[in-house]
Amino acid sequence: MIRHLPPSRYRFPDPRDAEGDLVAVGGDLAPSTILGAYRQGLFPMPTDHQLGWWSPLDRAIIEFSDLRISRSLSRSCRRFTVVENQSFEDVISECAHVRRPGGWITPAFIDAYTDLHNLGWAHSIEVHDRDGELVGGLYGVQIGGFFAGESMYHRVSDASKVALVHLVGRLAESGGHLLDVQWQTDHLRVMGASVIGRDAYLDRLAEALQGGPVFGETSLGPVPSAPVIPEKGEN
Template sequence: MTSDELVAVSSSLDPAQAEQLYRLGIFPMPIAGGFGWFFPAKRAVVILGEWQLRCPRSTAQLLRGYRIGVDVDPLAVVWACATTPRSGGWIDSSMIEYYRALQGLSLLHSVEVRTVDGELVGGLFGVSAGDVFVGESMFHRVTNASKLAFFALTRLTLELGYRIIDGQWPTGHLMKLGFRALEGEAYAALLARSPAASPRPFPVGLLENDWLRLRAPV
């Protein structure tokens, strides 16, 4: 991130304003003395239904031994992402409380990879903002589990009526998954063209593996 990408600073986070800001492509991260609101100069984006994504066979094969859960325990996914060792970790206790508040507003969602006994072994979480799903973080304890969660997310959000998955800053990992990098101005224009859509609510519980059809392009 650069100073040019920092568009606002606040001493606290107001969950009631979150959806409006996310709709503008702005999202928070903790910084010294408070929170910064960022709009990346380049944005990782998936446009659902327009760009063809195919789940790798090696990833789809995880469905033989695992199940996909949706919103079973979003805060458990947040906690797992926060406590997974990685460079640049940013999910601190204040962000966890913020996400807890967003869950109360039905804005926080998770896609989870679980064993048949219910153990959480991978997943991702993000925030819904109109027809945009803003991905915040992902983790895995089993190889390819976070990838499986991502491809399940693409299938689910397309089905629910979402138009865009926003991955925030482009990374090599996201590009390999199928995201594309857009200039910030292009992404702002894409958001401005967004209709006043209201996707259907996320389901809660385990998805049927046959319904996912992850080897088909999405």
Template sequence: MAHEGEILWFSPEMRGVIPLDARFHIPHGLKKALRKRPFEIRWDTAFLEVMRGCADREETWIDARILDSYRGLHEMGFAHSVECWDAEGLQGGLYGVALGKVFFGESMFSRKTDASKIALVHLVERLRMHGFQLLDTQWLTPHLATFGAYEVPRDEYQELLRAALADLIRATNPSPPAVP
């Protein structure tokens, strides 16, 4: 997060995660909204616009430095956005970073009812389809709890993270050759 021009890293005692298994819950009212298909879902077509939508609030940690950093991650193929569009334009979405089999959700916003929630449902569907193991929300909020999000202690989170990054770690740190 950005604070007074610096980028700070946080490792909270308790970490928010959204389950990618059957524990993921879509609230009843949202199921009805999803059936109506109020938005066209797009991926990575307006990444910076999504970030700006997330930053458009009274207090935000998303400053110019964060925008530039995530733009670079997006250009490298690590940061992604899920967007909800209608005839009037971008109405909501979310963004985050994919690494290994982990998606680190950063922020979400809505200009119209349910837009960020619908983006989240589509994100979970895509993560499941691609075998992701962990959806990190950083913090647990009442809003995310309605989807089945829960907190895990830091040591348990680190184990989940290690498992979800295992293939990536092996690919970047191959075992040394055996000594004859």
């Protein structure tokens, strides 16, 4: 069940005014701060040992109708069992595993997103093999009809792709409006991800936030006047 949250201590600069992908640094990973950032088109990720808030100039999204499912992936979908929100901590811990190159999911991020999960805002898709072992999955955050895909992993071939197929189907069937996957990668491009400009993304986001929730009712307090997180380069 979604829990109502108090307003964040922070407000963010307008990402439309930022020259690059990095919009702000500082702040905290409190649930209200993270959700407030997503509502403004930002997401957290470390940068130079600081907490960065990003809104890429070129934003990767997956249009539900553009999802590409090859014949081999279609066969893989029948080989696995997919469930939701049963092993969130296991999924995010696997996504954060040190063996993964370019890893950025620190213990602080694990704690923050696990808190969001316990509050009903963050969700996981879990893929199990025929022996019942967890072999892949993904996690992200939902606000209204918007879902921010944060990270995915697999232990066996196609397991993360199967999780993504399930998520897209869930969003499409339940009235979702926008699946954000942050930056384009070769893996996501193969699955049908495309890139739109930041202004277009922010317009799409505003519409999606008004949509009905996919995983449950959402409620977020008003954004207050509060200390501004400094933009990149400010003192």
